[in-house]
Amino acid sequence: MAHRAAGPVRGMEQVTQALGGRIAYGADYNPEQWPEEVWDEDVRLMREAGVNLVSVGIFSWALLEPEPGTYDFGWLDRVLDKLHAGGIAVDLATATASPPPWFLERHPEATLVDPIGNPRAFGARQAYCPSSVAYRDAATTLIAELVKRYDDHPAVVMWHVNNEYGCHNDHCFCDASAVAFRRWLQERYGAVERLNEAWATAFWSQRYTRWDQIGPPRQVSYGNFANPGQQLDWWRFCSDEIRNLYRVEAAAVRSHSAKPLTTNFMGFRKSLDYRSWTDVGDLVSNDHYLIAADEDRTPQLAMTADLTRSWAHGEPWLLMEHSTSAVNWQPRNIAKTTGEMRRNSFQHVARGADGALFFQWRASRGGAEKFHSAMVPHAGTESRLWRDVVRLGADLSAIAEVAGTRVEQASVAIVFDWESWWAATFDSHPSVDVDPMATARAWHKACWARNLGVDIVGVTDPLDGYDVVVLPAQYLLSDETVDRLTAFVEAGGTLVATYFTGIVDEHDHIRLGGYPGALSDLLGVRIEEFCPLPEGDEIPLTAYGSGAIWSERGRAVGADVVAAYATGDCAGDPAVTRRRVGKGTAWYVGTELAPDALDTLATQIFTTTKPVVGGLPEGVEAIRRVGEQGTYVFVINHTHEAVIVPVRGTDLLSGNEGGPHLVRAGQVAVIREDR
Template sequence: MPSALPTLAFGGDYNPEQWPRSVWEDDVRLMREAGVNLVTVGVFSWALLERSPGTFTFDWLDDVVDLLHAHEVKVDLATATASPPAWLARAHPEMLPVRADGTVLWPGGRQGFCPSSPVYREHALRLCRAMAERYGDHDALALWHVGNELGCHNALCYCDVSAEAFRGWLAARYGDVDRLNDAWGTAFWSQHYESFDQVLPPRVAPAFPNPTQQLDFRRFSSDQLLANFVAERDVLRELSPGVPVTTNFMVMPTVREMDYFSWAPEVDLVSNDHYVTAADPEGHRGLAFSSDLVRGVAGGRPWLLMEQSVSAVNWQPRNVAKRPGELLRNCVQHLAHGADGLLFFQWRASRAGAEKFHAGLVPHAGTDSRVWREVVELGATLGRLEEIAGSRADNDVAILFDWQAWWACELDSHPSEDVHYLDMAHALHRALLDHGVGVDVVHPDSDLGGYRLVLVPTLYTVTDAAAARLEAAVASGATALVTYFSGIVDEDDHIRLGGYPGAFRELLGVRVQEFTPLREGERVHLDDGSVGDVWSEDLRLAGAEAVASYVDGPVPGVPALTRHAHGQGTAWYLATRLEQPALDALVGRLLAEADVVPVVPPAPGLEASRRRGDDGSWVFLVNHGRDPLEVPVAGVDLVAGGHTDGVLSLGPGAVAVVRED
């Protein structure tokens, strides 16, 4: 019978096919030494498993899976459909992906297939079925892994096969072409369609492509990739019932092409890949945001970190190695924000191929290395942290996030190319982190009733239902902050007429007559001493009070920050991009108004989070700074061991996980 997943998973991608069999016994011995309990096998093995159509060679994989089982290492088995073999691309070049300008993406890399290709689907399902029939009841099997990072390189394909599939998707969405014409506003620029047969993907055109066509094409592309996952998942459920099925998402900062909120209900376990941006000296902030968003995608449930790097990666412009202690800090952060397992790419650093300089748990230097010693230390630490598994975050603050709003916000022909969807989301999350407050990053359609404070950054497109949810939360007593360029359009990217910010105008008690975006490098000063850039607006009060106003710029004297009492709560509006210190102060004011308290008293460089379970609660502490900290917390530190009677000493770069008294 297949195995259950480990309580707290630890391991990574294992690619024994890259190595002679003489290495395999050493691999499993080292896995036991490090405490590895789960490895992903077979991700990029299609070409070695099916060397010609329908002819499968499983003997080597049989040996690998049996060997792992004999050494008590559980298997996350991939369907091996991530990259088609050369023989398939040669036989069916029509399945290759195509860029918007018509450039064909040829074999030689990975993911060389059009997501809409029926040829790819047919061959992938044949392999998936063969894998499930052979390994579906193997004792080592704990998890099925469909594909790998679906859409990482081929999310948007503009070929004729995709065009036909896009037309079918549009017909299902709109029913008739008149509804499509209305949604796309095709009366503009003589773009009217007489039938779906006339529609193409938004390929390179002489001028700006139709914005709703672009938005729908992104929706379609996300759905096509998801449909490939669902097709394989259904085969696995049929032939290997009871074994959970996942695929590794890529939530921040890597890929934006998939709407993972729509994907999450289709997986049995949400898993994610995350790599720290080496160019960012504060990459830990992006990690915290990403992990909070993954938890939001998972509906608050624990999730699995499927990939991260033990040290440097190979694909960034400058692949900076992690410094001593950074690996443990990154891992504790992921656990703090909801992960119930830590896997890596990859087990043993490759000796050949495009990723040969990507770090592995077993580095090129071997076990006589700092990296290996930190890996063994990490495995031992995770063994002491098993009791946190299954616990959840418990937060009073939410940030609303929507991939489709991200797509729409950054379409062309907008008021300013300097408005980026993630800017305010990251800045607000950073402010909360520094205030020591946990936050859930959730979809606008989520139930907001349990939150004291809801932050709405640049939610350019929003549905009537989502706007109503925010209004109801405020009316029931929540505090909300909505930022510039929010509520502007509906889901068809049609302007909400009558004055900005459209969907939120009455809730906020303001009416914006005109956007007044700023020139490159231009700044505006507010009468409370704060400074903004990128954006300003010609705003009129319609029930709200002015909290701060511009003293210069395009609209001096006009309110830039407002507050409106609504029902039992309050709704704030921010009409410029504040510099971080001023935004930090504003967030502090909002937290006080909403009566939100920090996990522990904030301190420079300290990150604090809490998870709760049926048997208690755990505070996760990470000192990102260079100075030692004294943190008021009482309980048992599961990392270092020992009890703290009210104050924990946390050195520079140190971490702690405290089971609270």
């Protein structure tokens, strides 16, 4: 086995080096969908567009191994040779993302089964159970062949393991999955009695006496609620199980390769706790798509990039997929507006990506994704889209020196924990309107609008270096986290915790004695009872404005009541409190503040927090990347007005020097700051 670079740090650096120090630019490339005569044009157009890296072979299993153990590598040889001849580097896929038709034909026991017990058929992609031994065997066999054949190919600079793991098969309820789940539970609990404790099986006569009585949380009877402990461990297991599959495939690659490898994550994918996956690969790569109907899709992109960077421990990462324009899987697949693709790309790079790749190079003629946009549209190169693609290639080339720099230390950390997210959103809770993601997004947007640096961190990540830490509806908190949060505040930090934070421990057991049990002392509040609001209702506060979704009956025990509920049964009870603790401050926000109210409160809380660039209107995004050679301020003007940016230096895109810089509506600047 070859020597390996450690952790997610070095891998992107290696890739950048292989690309000659450039920002990676390219796409998924699926030549097998086209006749060979198109391939030469592909390479020519890639060069025209400045493409330097393409992912090849992601869905090629059926072509590479048309029958079990029979391989056809000829076409791939030719593709890689052509690419290499054209100076295009390759992120070569393990080709294991979707097993061919023969796989389920031979291994029907590997069929994915849904919660109600129905098998799910072949006919789309990812048709397999993640716990299937047959799948792992078939995949690693293919990987060994591929890596042995191509690891030395000069075009290949990295390995792309599988693809969007778990996108359609994250939860399988088959018997093999049940066996794997039990094994996972045994490892976690050791003794059944400890599981009984954790799952609170004294409730509803569920006490287990043997492991083999336990199964996945399959669909229970009408109007019934499955055990929440079982549900929580199931979500943990499913994420871990797919991570294990990633480990198995990564090990198969590494048996024959020393090149960096990655798998492409899917951002805020609820079922997959990627933070625990990042030690598997050599670099973090992520796919990101806008939800067209989301009015806040622009800050949402920024938030996802802030999350991805946190997974990469602040090191550069790779945007493996985004789209040039519309996708094909939303109800209404809205095209990107003029300049939106460019702004999106720069958002990612500004926030730490050292590459911007698309799905996909050439829009398909057939298949389920034929209406997904691509770098080469159906209309061909006589199109605005192609011209934008070429321009973006030139832009990224112009800022090549940014590659390898790190985003400046953020001043705000938003804690967003996957286990807590799962547990907070199970059934039979106080209100279906509680949505930790929505609350987190509201706080992130408040930072984004102020150009405050933000990291989306995990619950065990270090908190030093941040001015403010936000806990948006972080329902499940361990004792250890509480201790670290307390230390953070006492040392001078500002903590903001919202309602439904710190309610349960890691077993989803209530912390008794008044909510929020984990933080009651630190925050100086004691809540007696939750008072969720009716659908759509607003509740006026004595300050800031109004809240929604939630109110509470309780009182301050040490905190200042900054805002109370103004009407209703909780009138006079605390809605927003602040407590001075040690050198720091702990805020509590007991309701979902209306946007205006949150804005007012955020202005108060962030009054001393320094923005990346001050004085910019909302919608003009500014981020700084810092390298040994210099510092770079990315300015992305999402507004319809030109803006003057008070930064001095050279705009690498326009070549303009001096400053302040005028950035026109919809435009971008990357300013290398004068020293």
